[in-house]
Amino acid sequence: AQTVTQSQPEMSVQEAETVTLSCTYDTSESNYYLFWYKQPPSRQMILVIRQEAYKQQNATENRFSVNFQKAAKSFSLKISDSQLGDTAMYFCAFMSLDSNYQLIWGAGTKLIIKP
């Protein structure tokens, strides 16, 4: 069975700094997707960035980028020039293409951006 591990329960950085959130996963599948979702306090889950496992190029969305290391089964999220609005829970998720595309989630990292 697939598992997703986020080893940092909480992180805090100053506004405008760069922060990296870590995620590792375990799977025997070769084709899958990986996601980072953001859940602000009392608000809904929002997609931050996605990565197809067959693509070697790391995904980038504005200030958000990933470091995808398939052999190491590592999928970290880098947030550049952090903003107060980035304060949220961040969840790493694995999508199995062999199990009806359901998502398997990590426990989350609480990110606090300090002014």
Added chain:
Amino acid sequence: DTGVSQNPRHKITKRGQNVTFRCDPISEHNRLYWYRQTLGQGPEFLTYFQNEAQLEKSRLLSDRFSAERPKGSFSTLEIQRTEQGDSAMYLCASPPPLLGTSGGMSSDTQYFGPGTRLTVL
């Protein structure tokens, strides 16, 4: 706003009562997922629909839980004889149909509603 709506947003009930939640997915999205998220944890998969067919159920979905999706549109999740351990956020997700994209959305990406927070006293 992702276009996925859930009602009610909050539900407080007493142990032993029945509750029902509703999810309205994005129009023409034929797939729908339910997840449960307990406090401080990531979501856990509960069940999956393609059109009106419930194709997969997690072992978390005990016989007190039932989900339906009549006519492949909205979905309901009912919990009978609620227990305190049922207290959680119940999330609904609506990805575009498989094979291609819809309105710029990729079929592999799940778009979430705001959730229903259930508190069982």
